[in-house]
Amino acid sequence: DAGVIQSPRHEVTEMGQEVTLRCKPISGHDYLFWYRQTMMRGLELLIYFNNNVPIDDSGMPEDRFSAKMPNASFSTLKIQPSEPRDSAVYFCASARQSNYGYTFGSGTRLTVV
Amino acid sequence: KNEVEQSPQNLTAQEGEFITINCSYSVGISALHWLQQHPGGGIVSLFMLSSGKKKHGRLIATINIQEKHSSLHITASHPRDSAVYICAVSLFGNEKLTFGTGTRLTIIP
Numbered sequence: 001d002a003g004v005i006q007s008p009r010h011e012v013t014e015m016g017q018e019v020t021l022r023c024k025p026i027s028g029h030d031y032l033f034w035y036r037q038t039m040m041r042g043l044e045l046l047i048y049f050n051n052n053v054p055i056d057d058s059g060m061p062e063d064r065f066s067a068k069m070p071n072a073s074f075s076t077l078k079i080q081p082s083e084p085r086d087s088a089v090y091f092c093a094s095a096r097q098s099n100y101g102y103t104f105g106s107g108t109r110l111t112v113v
Numbered sequence: 114k115n116e117v118e119q120s121p122q123n124l125t126a127q128e129g130e131f132i133t134i135n136c137s138y139s140v141g142i143s144a145l146h147w148l149q150q151h152p153g154g155g156i157v158s159l160f161m162l163s164s165g166k167k168k169h170g171r172l173i174a175t176i177n178i179q180e181k182h183s184s185l186h187i188t189a190s191h192p193r194d195s196a197v198y199i200c201a202v203s204l205f206g207n208e209k210l211t212f213g214t215g216t217r218l219t220i221i222p
Contacts, residue, residue, distance in 0.1 A: 104156040
């Protein structure tokens with residue numbers, strides 16, 4: 001298995017632009033998580049899905065952020081409009097079932113200028 | 114107060130030394146995870162524990178549920194062990210992880 005695949009690896013965009021981050025979880029994994037990592041706040045959960053259904057989106061900062069999982073093999077995290085404070089590394093992770101190990105993607109480093 | 118506290122925040126040691134990183138948490142958990150992140154790199158899951166002890170190569174993780182405490186040990190440390198080690202917990206009925214602030218480990222040759 002290729003693991004959790006995220007794209008792009010790096011994204012530089014101008015303030016106000018729309019940004020879409022993509023994630024392909026490991027086949028057969030029921031859970032998909034979006035995390036954000038910054039120097040100031042460390043790792044924090046944005047949203048997670050179980051069987052493609054959003055379960056907890058309490059970490060989504062504001063309405064500018066949205067996430068979808070149209071099928072078991074694909075999820076997107078969209079920021080519109082982007083702001084400099086959104087600059088961070090965004091990680092996607094997947095897990096097979098409750099309390100099985102997590103597998104993280106390589107992350108997308110987003111820079112908003 | 115953070116639900117997950119790690120110590121030390123930074124640790125520098127000589128190659129070959131025995132390393133211990135500690136994690137304390139304040140709530141009931143269903144599992145505790147130890148993660149490793151190399152500089153500029155992705156996150157790798159090292160262990161998931163709900164009781165007792167696990168060992169993988171030179172790494173050992175222990176957990177004491179009653180004391181709400183876990184330790185990660187590295188025997189015969191090596192410069193390639195230099196990384197940030199992150200403790201995270203998952204709560205009963207909730208699959209999301211709550212993270213500690215990480216321990217930055219540097220092993221000097």
